[in-house]
Amino acid sequence: MKREYILDQTFERYTSKIVKRNGKGTAIVWFRNDLRVLDNEVLFKAWVDSESVLPVYCVDPRVFQASTRYFGFPKTGGLRGQFIIECLVDLKKNLMKRGLNLLIKHGKPEEIIPTLAKDFASHAVYAQKETCSEEVNVEKLVSKALRRVQLPHSTGRSTSQGSANSPTLQLVWGGTLYHLDDLPFSTNSIPDVYTQFRKSVEAKCSIRSCAKISMSLGPAPLHRGLGMSALSRVYEYFWKKDFLKIYKETRNGMLGPDYSTKFSPWLASGSLSPRFIYEEVKRYEKERLANDSTYWVLFELIWRDYFRFISVKYGNSIFHLGGPRNVERRWNQDQRLFDSWRNGCTGYPLIDANMKELSATGFMSNRGRQIVCSFLVRDMGIDWRMGAEWFETFLLDYDPCSNYGNWTYGAGVGNDPREDRYFSIPKQAQTYDPEGEYVAYWLPQLQKLPREKRNFPGKLYMEQIVPLKFGNPNGDRASAARKNSYGGRGRKTTKGYMS
Numbered sequence: 001m002k003r004e005y006i007l008d009q010t011f012e013r014y015t016s017k018i019v020k021r022n023g024k025g026t027a028i029v030w031f032r033n034d035l036r037v038l039d040n041e042v043l044f045k046a047w048v049d050s051e052s053v054l055p056v057y058c059v060d061p062r063v064f065q066a067s068t069r070y071f072g073f074p075k076t077g078g079l080r081g082q083f084i085i086e087c088l089v090d091l092k093k094n095l096m097k098r099g100l101n102l103l104i105k106h107g108k109p110e111e112i113i114p115t116l117a118k119d120f121a122s123h124a125v126y127a128q129k130e131t132c133s134e135e136v137n138v139e140k141l142v143s144k145a146l147r148r149v150q151l152p153h154s155t156g157r158s159t160s161q162g163s164a165n166s167p168t169l170q171l172v173w174g175g176t177l178y179h180l181d182d183l184p185f186s187t188n189s190i191p192d193v194y195t196q197f198r199k200s201v202e203a204k205c206s207i208r209s210c211a212k213i214s215m216s217l218g219p220a221p222l223h224r225g226l227g228m229s230a231l232s233r234v235y236e237y238f239w240k241k242d243f244l245k246i247y248k249e250t251r252n253g254m255l256g257p258d259y260s261t262k263f264s265p266w267l268a269s270g271s272l273s274p275r276f277i278y279e280e281v282k283r284y285e286k287e288r289l290a291n292d293s294t295y296w297v298l299f300e301l302i303w304r305d306y307f308r309f310i311s312v313k314y315g316n317s318i319f320h321l322g323g324p325r326n327v328e329r330r331w332n333q334d335q336r337l338f339d340s341w342r343n344g345c346t347g348y349p350l351i352d353a354n355m356k357e358l359s360a361t362g363f364m365s366n367r368g369r370q371i372v373c374s375f376l377v378r379d380m381g382i383d384w385r386m387g388a389e390w391f392e393t394f395l396l397d398y399d400p401c402s403n404y405g406n407w408t409y410g411a412g413v414g415n416d417p418r419e420d421r422y423f424s425i426p427k428q429a430q431t432y433d434p435e436g437e438y439v440a441y442w443l444p445q446l447q448k449l450p451r452e453k454r455n456f457p458g459k460l461y462m463e464q465i466v467p468l469k470f471g472n473p474n475g476d477r478a479s480a481a482r483k484n485s486y487g488g489r490g491r492k493t494t495k496g497y498m499s
């Protein structure tokens with residue numbers, strides 16, 4: 001009850017009494033990866049520009065039933081599918097609180113949206129602008145299909161786009177901390193090095209305030225809404241448990257709910273706005289304290305912005321084997337090695353535990369992601385896109401820009417030529433899981449071992465599938481090397497290298 005009250009208060013803080021509508025007719029809000037009411041520019045603009053708003057979400061079979069591009073994994077795994085359903089339920093409740101409802105339709109947006117526009121004589125469709133090719137292609141198809149719709153009479157504001165009697169698609173930038181239009185450089189000149197990007201945006205541009213909307217967005221509410229999970233998590237992590245002040249010290253953890261914010265799934269589905277997080281951090285700094293940790297959450301959010309803007313600069317090359325720099329490197333697609341990685345049976349507890357966590361929960365810590373990525377591409381020498389597509393299937397927080405951006409980074413084919421790091425498993429285990437608590441949690445067979453042995457069990461665990469590129473304490477290096485001739489970059493093998 002208290003939590004509900006606090007969430008209602010949050011909504012109230014982001015409500016404006018002065019904002020006025022000045023449009024006519026019905027506007028459709030096509031929800032995509034912006035499944036929220038709070039700080040949603042798309043919803044805000046549609047509301048201001050119309051007399052009534054119709055919110056719609058399309059369950060697109062190309063997203064929920066298709067396979068990944070090269071390796072045929074499901075494009076959306078069951079756990080993320082379930083998570084998106086929960087986000088939609090939450091969105092629907094929050095819309096209903098403000099007098100709207102959410103229409104959820106199964107099918108392609110380019111078929112659903114124009115039909116609704118015709119039925120509701122809607123003058124404009126508002127949606128969040130995306131940056132990667134599959135999403136951009138859908139925008140083009142929707143826009144084209146809308147141009148074929150002839151509205152019976154003047155139904156709203158006339159706009160410069162499209163024919164006067166057809167609805168238009170209004171794409172709105174959203175979802176980043178810094179607005180695309182406020183960047184201190186053109187998208188073609190976005191710095192390739194993260195630190196340069198961050199220092200430049202921090203010094204030269206400011207973060208716009210959250211969009212505040214009216215408390216009532218339509219007719220009287222039908223039901224009273226319940227919880228708001230994305231906002232609940234912000235409240236819990238920042239205010240109730242007060243973890244923001246130690247985030248920088250805990251963020252490299254791997255076990256438990258609170259070592260990091262866990263905001264990423266809601267950021268990816270758009271249920272949470274990064275600008276809202278920014279404003280909450282500022283409020284916390286004013287009301288409680290400001291330190292390195294409070295800043296560091298923003299530092300990490302700028303990484304997220306960075307990968308989004310890099311996708312604008314480099315387009316589809318972030319999905320290509322050679323990455324944005326078109327790096328030529330030899331990779332293999334050995335199925336046996338890949339299966340051992342994805343199923344968590346490599347013989348390295350730290351890798352296996354992380355991969356088991358991913359398939360069981362749809363989440364993996366940032367530390368874990370870097371380690372398993374390095375192992376796949378450097379120790380196994382496997383085509384990094386196989387790993388990226390596996391993550392695409394399973395991650396609750398899957399986002400094309402952050403996922404492929406980080407994978408190209410980890411594989412050494414990213415836009416930043418300086419990034420070519422190897423994560424040594426023994427060192428990572430020693431530093432981040434010295435007691436073996438994490439590995440024993442996901443691999444219960446290790447629980448009976450002494451703590452210092454859990455990450456280095458030798459023959460007490462399964463055989464290692466490949467030797468490590470650099471050092472293999474406690475490992476059965478010789479036998480692993482005998483069994484497998486595939487390895488890191490540049491190693492000659494009998495089959496399957498790609499260039």
Ligand SMILES: Cc1cc2nc3c(=O)[nH]c(=O)nc-3n(C[C@H](O)[C@H](O)[C@H](O)COP(=O)(O)OP(=O)(O)OC[C@H]3O[C@@H](n4cnc5c(N)ncnc54)[C@H](O)[C@@H]3O)c2cc1C
Nearest residue numbers: 260261262263264300301304366369397398399402403406
């Ligand atoms: C190989 C690999 C693949 C990844 N794939 C994704 C992905 O598909 N979607 C995704 O959201 N993140 C991805 N990340 C980044 C990062 O691992 C997650 O954002 C983070 O672990 C989410 O947990 P959190 O919300 O508790 O993060 P926190 O540590 O609490 O960070 C706060 C927020 O900052 C952002 N952030 C933090 N680190 C990064 C980063 N390296 N890149 C981009 N944003 C970051 C996220 O939005 C995150 O929610 C990937 C990282 C790697 C190494």
